[in-house]
Amino acid sequence: MIEVENLRKEYGSRVAVDGISFRVEPGQIFGLLGPNGAGKTTTISCISGLIRPTSGTLNVRGEDMTRGRSEARRSLGVVPQELAMYMEVSAQENLQYWASVQGLSSDEVKRKVPEMLERVGLADRAKDPVKDFSGGMKRRLNLAIGLVHDPEVVLMDEPTVGVDPQSRGHILDLIKERAAAGCAILYTTHYMGEAEGLCDSFSIMDHGKVIAEGTLDELLSQAGDAIQRQTVPEPSLERLFLHLTGKELRE
Amino acid sequence: MNARNLYFAIVKDLKRWARDPVGILLWAFIPLVIAFVMKLAFGGDEVAVQAKLVIVDPQPSFVTGLVKGSFSQGPLADLFEVTEADSADAVASVRAGRVSSALFLPRGFADDYLRGKRPQLRLLQNPAEQILPRISEETMEVLIDGATAVRTVLGGPIEQVVDLTQAVSPPSDSTLFDVTSRFRGPAETIGAHLFPPSIEVVDRKVGEGGSDVGREDGDPGVGFMALFFPGVLIMSLLFVGQAVAGDLWEEERIGTFRRSQTLPGGANYLVLAKLIAGAILLFVIFFALLVVGRYLLQIELQSLHLAAAFLALTGFAFLAGLSWLAVIAKSQNGGAVLSNLFIMPMILLGGGLFPLESMTGLLRTIGTHSPTGLILQDVKGILYGRPDWGSASVSVAVCLVIGLVLSFFIARQARRRFLGEA
Ligand SMILES: Nc1ncnc2c1ncn2[C@@H]1O[C@H](COP(=O)(O)OP(=O)(O)O)[C@@H](O)[C@H]1O
Numbered sequence A: 001m002i003e004v005e006n007l008r009k010e011y012g013s014r015v016a017v018d019g020i021s022f023r024v025e026p027g028q029i030f031g032l033l034g035p036n037g038a039g040k041t042t043t044i045s046c047i048s049g050l051i052r053p054t055s056g057t058l059n060v061r062g063e064d065m066t067r068g069r070s071e072a073r074r075s076l077g078v079v080p081q082e083l084a085m086y087m088e089v090s091a092q093e094n095l096q097y098w099a100s101v102q103g104l105s106s107d108e109v110k111r112k113v114p115e116m117l118e119r120v121g122l123a124d125r126a127k128d129p130v131k132d133f134s135g136g137m138k139r140r141l142n143l144a145i146g147l148v149h150d151p152e153v154v155l156m157d158e159p160t161v162g163v164d165p166q167s168r169g170h171i172l173d174l175i176k177e178r179a180a181a182g183c184a185i186l187y188t189t190h191y192m193g194e195a196e197g198l199c200d201s202f203s204i205m206d207h208g209k210v211i212a213e214g215t216l217d218e219l220l221s222q223a224g225d226a227i228q229r230q231t232v233p234e235p236s237l238e239r240l241f242l243h244l245t246g247k248e249l250r251e
Numbered sequence B: 001m002n003a004r005n006l007y008f009a010i011v012k013d014l015k016r017w018a019r020d021p022v023g024i025l026l027w028a029f030i031p032l033v034i035a036f037v038m039k040l041a042f043g044g045d046e047v048a049v050q051a052k053l054v055i056v057d058p059q060p061s062f063v064t065g066l067v068k069g070s071f072s073q074g075p076l077a078d079l080f081e082v083t084e085a086d087s088a089d090a091v092a093s094v095r096a097g098r099v100s101s102a103l104f105l106p107r108g109f110a111d112d113y114l115r116g117k118r119p120q121l122r123l124l125q126n127p128a129e130q131i132l133p134r135i136s137e138e139t140m141e142v143l144i145d146g147a148t149a150v151r152t153v154l155g156g157p158i159e160q161v162v163d164l165t166q167a168v169s170p171p172s173d174s175t176l177f178d179v180t181s182r183f184r185g186p187a188e189t190i191g192a193h194l195f196p197p198s199i200e201v202v203d204r205k206v207g208e209g210g211s212d213v214g215r216e217d218g219d220p221g222v223g224f225m226a227l228f229f230p231g232v233l234i235m236s237l238l239f240v241g242q243a244v245a246g247d248l249w250e251e252e253r254i255g256t257f258r259r260s261q262t263l264p265g266g267a268n269y270l271v272l273a274k275l276i277a278g279a280i281l282l283f284v285i286f287f288a289l290l291v292v293g294r295y296l297l298q299i300e301l302q303s304l305h306l307a308a309a310f311l312a313l314t315g316f317a318f319l320a321g322l323s324w325l326a327v328i329a330k331s332q333n334g335g336a337v338l339s340n341l342f343i344m345p346m347i348l349l350g351g352g353l354f355p356l357e358s359m360t361g362l363l364r365t366i367g368t369h370s371p372t373g374l375i376l377q378d379v380k381g382i383l384y385g386r387p388d389w390g391s392a393s394v395s396v397a398v399c400l401v402i403g404l405v406l407s408f409f410i411a412r413q414a415r416r417r418f419l420g421e422a
């Protein structure tokens, strides 16, 4: 579904993404992990066609995403890192607008929007302006906007930043549900605990490069003793992550 | 471009503006407030409502003098009664309700200002008063933006601009003759440097609600407000246009531009939709202003709906031009400064603040051939019962073409600016 090969993006002399490759299959939740500044958002922006890669290939459903307006965009759902919605109007109006411009017919909009509002737990606040919402509610709406048109390929950029555990649980359940329905999901985060329970397969990025990849078991066995030795409880992805990327603070 | 998306985006913008109309309405109606004040000043016995403003200036300088001076000159002088006090007294006065608001010019204000930083002003408001403090707040923004632009355009001779503002302070009696007479001294002095031919006096005395100004071109006789009112429309057009242009940056800031760019058709529809929604908004605003002009100010205006439609359709090109300037700049504030470079000359020379009828010579030639001057000719024709539909249709057609062509460049430039793409 998503095939990224040797993707490279330079901003002037700064290399934001340095030759990474990965694949995401239907039904899979692929975790692209990394500290701030690792290049996650840049990778997602390249796949969604927002910015042009310096080199490398990007295919979604077999179509080259670097070549202008591809048909594959119709089956793409994007949940951006920022809360990309209109604060003055209601949740329902936001969802109706985005569903419409994402290509749903007015009948589909009438059917899907209330369904989706219900699904993300915003049905009873549907008519309130978004500016009155809590952080968690806005995040749920941000997710709903990216999913309302039933995309087959979903790119999610840190969709749970700054939300409470309840909203987080709600969001993660919805993502799993979509994967079970056959979506290919690319998920970025720097919350390791979250990724551990959600993703089937991972790439860990730092400074634009993939520094480890595989399933959780594969990753932990690759690291082997290095992380087990210092730990008394079960080795976890969080510890592996810190082992791989080091402890100094990022941007 | 997808016509469906275009439609939804137009509705989206209109809804957003309707839910949060205060900002845009203030921009739309500030020129009317100025006109009202002028009307009161020229109208004879009526008394102007004043906002009492106290200014705290711990580090007086030429620049702070300019700010303070702006409140005691020109039309603003009638809107504000300005005093100065130290910080503690100012706070006490606001608390006690003796003044509407207190404006604190920070230390280093002049330095910041001259280095091109946007200075931080603090306005302490009397919570009991709703409208007057809000006016001071908005007026300050106009002044700062305006003064910044003037400084940029003229590269320094701010004193001359101060002289100019003094030159237009409204006279105490009710004749336009007086305004123009007052122009003579200062205008002649600065004229040689700033506006070469200067503004010459129209040597004709006008009575109450005067009826024979600017007859020399065969213009029909119009009253004082009738003379100034079209300028109000122009100022509203420019101010609202700037607000709409700034909304593109807002879409960038909140991430909706990027989100739209990931759609199959890209974000081009978003730009054109905002210009069209802006033109619809202009129609509503102009219609409201014209109704106020006709029924409250009792100006004999005709064909209000046609005039509003004409202004909205030609306004489309102004919206596009201002939006283009907004996205050429590297930031939202930079965009505001850049569009001020266009707006300020239009307001000063293009029939905004000063009626073109009161200018002569080269100034008048420039004014009447400026974009706003050309629009004004058509709209005055419509409003005062001498429409030239041929000329008006050409103006509309030209403006629509300019707007459509520009919208393509705006979308391209917005992608470059907001996504960093070539
Ligand atoms: N438009 C840009 N211009 C220059 N540098 C950028 C730009 N966008 C991102 N970067 C840089 O590229 C690197 C990767 O950023 P990003 O992809 O946002 O990281 P992440 O999403 O993993 O936090 C960072 O060093 C960031 O500063």
Ligand SMILES: [Mg+2]
Binding pocket: A040, A041, A042, A081, A157
């Ligand atoms: Mg990021």
